[in-house]
Amino acid sequence: MLQRPQESEYPEYYVPYVNSVPEGDLLTHLKENLTKITELFENISEEDADFRYASGKWSIREVLGHMTDTERIMSYRLLRIGRGDQTALAGFEENDYVAASQINRLPVKNILDDFVATRKATITLIENMPEGAWANVGNANNTEVTARAVAYIIAGHEIHHRKIINDRYLAAL
Template sequence: MLQRPLENEYPEYYVPYVNLVSDGDLLSNLQENLDATIALFEGISEEDGHFRYSTSKWSIKEVLVHMADTERIMAYRLLRIGRGDQTPLAGFNENDYINDSQFDQLPIKNIIEDFAAVRKATITLIQNMPEEAWLKKGFANAKEITTRAIAFIIAGHTIHHCNIINERYLPALK
């Protein structure tokens, strides 16, 4: 079972994400989170997918696109660092990714399927990562990070955004 990373294994700004991940088997957590995320977003209509609880905030569909994009990037980082690649990895601006996503042309159903495919690939990547890879260190966005920290950040990032959907978006739609 993959152990929770120590706080010195990742930048401080990831602490809230890692803290959201419950103790126990990370792979089970990722699968349960996938199921819960699919159920959450399948309950949102196409029209409501365009809803923003504030003009400066992303729409529900944009949040889901962001979740998939970020997981792709983080899984790539996990792969590179886990395989011992010491090449520093660039950061990314999530707003640029949203601006160029053309999310509004995609049905929410397609975005859900995309997220599910990314999560399934993340799960198999983690399942097949050798034990010795988990403590490997690399640099992403000019900050040192371990492979296992990235795995927990992936899980926590999704929980974070699902919580925001439940706490800020859905109550405003009622």
């Protein structure tokens, strides 16, 4: 079972993500949360997917697109760091990615299908990562991070945004 990372293994701004991952097997959580996200978004209408809980906030549809982009980027970081690649990995500006995606033109089902495919790829990457690779340290966005921490950040990021969708978006609809 993959060990929870120590706070020294990742930047401080990821603490809320890592702390939101419950104790237990990370792969089990990733698989269970895939089911939760699928059920959540299968019940969101096209009209509701355009809802923004406040001016200047992303739509529900944009949040799911952001979750997909971020998981894809973080999985790439996990792959590179897990393989021992010491090349510094660039950061990304999430608002620019959302704007450039033009995600609001896509049906929710298409966005959800993309998230599902991305999560399944993340799961197989984690399942097949060599045991010794989890302690590998890399540099992403000008900060040091271990492969183990990246895996937990991926899980925590999804949990964070699912909670926001439920608490801020769906509660206001």
